[in-house]
Amino acid sequence: MNGEAQDHAGVAGLAVGRSLLQALLAQIANLPLAILLGVSLALVPLGVGLALLPPVLLAVRGLANQQRRWAKEWSGVEIPVPYRPRPADASGFGRVKWLLTDPATWRDMLWTLVNSVLGVVLAGLPSALVVYGLEGVLVAPWLYSLHSFGWGPFWPLGDYGPPGAIGCLLLGSVLVLTGWLGGPPIMRAYALVNRSMLGPTRARLEERVRELTATRSETVDASAAELRRIERDLHDGAQARLVALSMHIGLAEQMVKDDPDEAVRLLIEARQASGTALTELRDLVRGIHPPVLAERGLPGGVQALALTLPLPVNVTVDLPGRAAPPVESAAYFAVAEMLANTVKHAGAERAWVDVRHNGTALVMIVGDDGRGGADPSRGTGMRGITRRLAAFDGTMAVTSPEGGPTVVTMELPCALSSPKI
Incomplete structure (x- = not known):
């Protein structure tokens, strides 16, 4: 029984701490982003907003995705990510069009504005009750007692004397208890409100x-x-x-x-x-399924690929764990196809591969200093890789102006296993 009581106390304490974090984040992040969004949208007719909007909107997406993770980890409320896949031409104006034509972007904007208030009023309620209650327990009774004896110049408290101190003590205790016990359900209610704004709509589903x-x-x-x-x-x-x-x-x-x-x-x-x-x-x-993947994982597989090419390839791999074998295989063959295209068609003198995990997806960037002009619609190899990645809900974006360089960015949503020690 003592163990259960300790567990409940720990959960309640975490909820109060998270409540304070959400309240601070609403003012430090949501409010400035809401202001920047308004300024960027106002400057769109002048052209300046087209340059300001993408980084601001991507920052909003990052903040919204963090809220989705917290809702699941802290309150067990899962909020699916509703964004449309990044298209192949998502650069320059194409990126602005991709962001602004996604309905989820406008829901994110609304959430940013609403959460700058909601994060303080609702999410911050448990921590506010606890802090105000502690002030009533630890500070106000002493001030009332000192004031009743005429000690020190205090603000007008009334001539309540010791009864006023006892009242503050009782009221403060009630507030602390309410904030402490009400923390978990209030934070869950906050997560559910976030899901109503950040989750996918029926049309998106x-x-x-x-x-x-x-x-x-x-x-x-x-x-x-x-x-x-x-x-x-x-x-x-x-x-x-x-x-x-x-x-x-x-x-x-x-x-x-x-x-x-x-x-x-x-x-x-x-x-x-x-x-x-x-x-x-x-x-x-x-x-x-290349044996090198089973033996050395994706980092070793990519390194082995680079060593077989007739041109220097700079390989950077930063993975804190391993993806599932089918995901590793898809990533390996995607990188292999892009490097094969570099050798066959690019006329490049060097190439590079960057593989890392951004917290939600495996990101693979393959580039070269060749002649450029790569077009996924004209090559069966790239279309095949697009289909292979799509089977895992992955995407591929190609940037290849005439004269180069060519940069192919591929993403595979996945989680990594814990690294073996």
Whole structure:
């Protein structure tokens, strides 16, 4: 029973501390961002707002995403992220268009304005009750007592004397208890209000269902094509080698007595055929799931890819843990395809790969100093990678002006496992 009481006290104490944090954040972050949004929107007709809006809106998204995480971690209220995927042309005016045409952006704006008040009034209520109650318990009774004896120049408190001190003590205790016990339900109510503003609308949910239906169809088609490729490679490659190997061994068995030299020659050919078949099987397995991923993870896989290219590749990988094997495989093949395009089409002298996790997604940036002009709509390789990433709700953005450089940014939403010690 004591353990349960301690757990409840700990939860209540955390809720009060989080209440104070939310109240401070509403004034330190929400209010300035609301003012910046108003100024940026007012300056849009002058053109200045087009430059100011993207960083302000992205800052609002970051703050809203933090609230979504806190709502789930602190109160068990899950708020799905409703933003539309970043399109391939999301640079310059395209980025402004992407942000402003997303209904979730306008809901974020409304939340920013409302939360600058709501975060103080509702989220800050438990901490305000506790702080004000502590003042009534620890400070006001002494002031009343001293005032009743005429000690010191205090502000007018009335001639209540000790009864006034007792009243402050009782009232302060009630306020502290109310704020302490009411902290968790009040914070949950605050999270539910946030969900009503930051969660996806019904229209967005319907749109998301359509997107997932299309993605599933593309994934099924891609899986079927991959299966046909594996079957074809097995039939035309390794299977044919193994059939030839069996024939050579059978002929050698028949000739081992009559013509030993010919039998030895056939066995040598059989050994060579077995080596070729083994190599083809290894290549086929590597195309399904590279062994280097299982052995060394995505960092080692990307490093190994870079070492096979005929140009210098600067690789930077910063991952505090490992993603799920299917996600690692998709990321590996996406980077491999982009590097292959660099070698085949870019005419580049150097390339670079940057892989990191931003807290919600695996971000892979592949760039080169080549001739540029890469267009995802013209290449089957890039379209294939787009479909592979879409199966995991991932996105790809390509920036490749004529003359270069080419920068491909790919994101795969995922969580990382804890690093092994």
